[in-house]
Amino acid sequence: MADLQDIEKAHIILEAVQFAASADVSSLHQLVAREPEVLQLKLVLRILLTYLPESTEAQLYVDLLHQLATDTVHQPPQSSSHSVQPGNKLSDEDAQKRVRQLHLLPVAEEQDLRAGCTDQISLFLIHRARKIDDETGSIQEVQQLLEPFLDRDPYLRTWIISNIPPLRRLNYEYYPQVDAAYTLEAFERLDGRPAIDSLLSRSARAGNEQPIQSARDLRGVVGPWVYGEKSRKRRKTHHDRRRDSLTIPRTIERNAGLDDGDDHSAWSDVNEWIVELALRDFAAAADTVEQWDGPNDVDYDGFRDEEEMDDDIHGILAQRYAQAGLATIHVTSGTSVATFERSHSILKKVARLLGLQEPPALEETQNSGTSALSKYYLDQLSEIHLLHNALLRPENPLTLPENPSLAFASLVLRSCILLQKLGYPRTYRAVAGLAAFSRREEQMEELHKTLQKIPVRTRDNASWAEVRQQILWLRDWRYNATEPNISDGETLLGVFCRIGRVDVEVELLKALLRASCYTVAVHVYCTQDQHPVPKEMVERTVVNVVMSFYDGASNGNRTRGGIRKASEILAAFDNHFPGSKSFSEANALIAATHSMSFYSLTLQHGVPFQPVNIRASKDPLSLIGRILEQNPRSYTKLDDLIEIGQNLVRAGLGPNETTAESSTGQKQLIDRLQHQDQDLVEASRRIMSMAIEAALSEGDFDTAYSYIVNRLPPTTSGAYKEQSPTQQSQEARTEDNVSWRSAYLAGRASLSKGSHSPYSARRLEQRLELLSLAVLLAPSSHLAEILQVWRAVEGDLSSLLAREAAEEDQWNSKGDGSKLSKGSTTLPGGFAPSSVDIDQVANQKARRQSRVTAAAANEEAPMGLFDVARGAAQAFSKNAFPLRGAASATKSPVEEATRQRPLSMSSDSGSDGKEERVRKRDMVANAVTGGLASGIGWVIGAPKS
Secondary structure, eight states, X not given: OHHHHHHHHHHHHHHHHHHHHTTOHHHHHHHHHHOTTTSOHXXXXXXXXXXXXXXXXXXXXXXXXXXXXHTOOOOOTTOOOOOOOGGGTSOHHHHHHHHHTOOOOOSSOHHHHHTTOOOHHHHHHHHHHXXXXXXXXXXXXXXXXXXXXXXXXXXXXXXXXXXXXXXXXXXXXXXXXXXXXXXXXXHHHXXXXXXXXXHHGGGSOSTTTSOOOHHHHIIIIIHHHHHTHHHHHHHHSOOOOOOTTSOHHHHHHHHTTSEETTXXXXXXXXXXXXXXXXXXXXXXXXXXXXHOOOTTOOXXXXXXXXXXXXHHXXXXXXXXHHHHHHHHHHHOOOXXXXXXXXXHHHHHHHHHHHTOOOOOOTTOOSSOOGGGOOHHHHHHOOGGGGSGGGTTOXXXXXXXXXXXXXXXXXXXXXXXXXXXXXXXXXXXHHHHHHHHTOOHHHHHHHHHXXXXXXXXXXXXXXXXXXXXXXXXXXXXXXXXXXXXXXXXXXXXXXXXXXXXXXXXXXXXXXXXXXXXXXXXXXIIIIISSSOSSOHHHHHHHHHHHHHHHHHHOSOOOTTSHHHHHHHHHHHHHGGGSTTOHHHHHHHHHHHHHHHHTTSOOBOGGGOBOOTHHHHHOSOTTHHHHHHHHHSTTGGGOHHHHHHHHHHHIIIIISTTXXXXXXXXXXXXXXXXXXXXXXXXXXXXXXXXXXXXXXXXXXXXXHHHHHIIIIIOOOOOGGGGTXXXXXXXXXXXXXXXXXXXXXXXXXXXXXXXXXXXXXXXXXXXXXXXXXXXXXXXXXXXXXXXXXXXXXXXHHHHHXXXXXXXXXXXXXXXXXXXXXXXXXXXXXXXXXXXXXXXXXXXXXXXXXXXXXXXXXXXXXXXXXXXXXXXXXXXXXXXXTTXXXXXXXXXXXXXXXXXXXXXXXXXXXXXXXXXXXXXXXXXXXXXXXXXXHHIIIIIHHHHTOOOO
């Protein structure tokens, strides 16, 4: 009997397989209803899964599945009774053999069993859906099959929500033009961060023509997919059930898909993807944040009730998403106004999502929103919080979506806007780090760059007044123009908060001067009632800016370039700083530089002269010597050169310039003025000496002689009335050192381009005169050298006079006729000389002979040192060389020369003294001795008369 039942069962199974293979669902339904003992639920599901064609419409066997699920299979309506004769086709043995060879597929796949699903219908539907998609690719058919069983099992429901709607949208609704469509099986295998990247890869911009669709894809694809993340993890791993001892917050996070062991949660992966999108394309990330409300904004295609999610889960998901939105602002590298405006829109979106205080508009500066910031919040900030991998940490105060972080971000964005408008665009990250973590030096450097980047050519006085207010606000976000000291005594918050107010004002003053906005600078820092900077610091700052323009100038002309700017700045502030030493020095320096610009001047190695070389030189007066060397006949402009030198001294570049400030006391001021007067005299004498040397080097002895005689007087005793003897002696030597050297050089010169020959009597007498002055003024150690030259010149003069006398005699001999001397006949018609004429000629010869004899005597017996210097004082009392203590100033040169002449000379010339004139060289020779004895004879040990 049992064998007969097995035979009949085999035939029933084969007939059911035949109905399924031929898609005769109605006949199969009848057969299942008639033979429930044989065709039980699992067997029928395996037959359908194995032999029912995948192209069969789902609605044909959905009713059968419903009845099988309830174990109440009924005959389908409009069906005819159909009896099966098992033996009609196959023998009993063949039927049993065929049944054993059917190889029916299992209802459930291993991965679903690992997920913990035990419902046979649900397992069949999932397996059937995979086969349909694999064979036909019709996801719509799959959805029609599954929708009626959505609420049958939680696992089935989760599987449907997380796979069917997102796959349908991705392949057919959102991107139908993409050939590489996902299969259901491949879609199920997606996991972790690679899954997020893959699902959102198609939402990237196609050029700039198509709008970003990240928000849509997050809402319709990623959101439903994340809903089944935990089920997929259970299918792929053998995780144990979570322990009930976990804390409630972590349980909530796990239920929300925020935490799963050591792996990142799916929503955390989404947040990271948004942040990375901001790195590549901030506009796309901003669109995503603005258009998508986060994990709570998911389109489940009506398969899930939004009320199912717990409020705590909603809050955690929204907070994490808002933190990702704030992180996108920190990572962007954009510096345009549009970027900062989009960032501000993200701030407002975050505030709306979490119900926080919405930040004020970017244009507002009075209501800056600093009330939400506290010292406690600022103390929490660290540079580590700006790292990319720390932005999404829940404990990061910079991105934790709360009122303080939103207020800080809003202030940083407004600072970015201001910096961008000032011409110095900076990223949000840079400005945030500058305000929160930077040192004073770094902030000062950024302030310098900001002020340098301001487009000065397009700024007028009104604009610069606004710029000043903006810079002060950047220093202190609490700054209010109507109440400038409102934040005094409080912790400063701002981009330049670690720089003192006075230091910022000083930098602003420098910027105003560089921009030629003198009206604003004078009004703010000099004329208004409350001076933001002490007047002494304003003076020092103005002079520093003037010197910076001066040092950067390439031309010394005050109507061009940097010198012009320096002159304009001084002119703007001169009236506000009367009597300022630094302003006087700067004006004198510019005046000297302007005068020097009219001369050609080249330094070593062919480097052209620049104004900064004056300040860099250890001896600026030496540059005048270079001017004289490189500009022919420039020595003729002595007054101009002296004025240049005196201006250099007034500019504080003199040799004895003191470093004492004007505020060190009245005594220092008096000393400085006395030193300056002495420096002016010394500079003038030094420049005269340079001009004399230049004239001599160019062969212009007449000009050099004129300068020495008329422009280079030695110092009188009146200059030392109020000085000690030691100072008088030292300074007299210094000043006389210039005078005697100039006189000595000119007296030693033997070349000239003037009308006189170097060896003419007039030239030799001038040289003797200059050498006599050198003898009077030179130190005793140089007298021998000078007198040696003096004797050589005097010898040249004596030789010249002797030669002239011989030439005169020879000429007269030729003119007198040879009859008187040789007895020759006179010319025809001539008259013989009378006796008187003969006597006169004889007397003239005698006088000439006496002069020659006297000259020869001088050569044979030269005058001594005192004879040379005895008459110098009397001789030079007539010109510009006043001598101290000249004993014979009231006597005539003839009397003095006669009194002081040696006995031999007076006896030689006494025979014709009434007719002989007193020669100047004799007068000079006699005067030198007397002046030397009474004036400087003590230097060489001469006895007093």
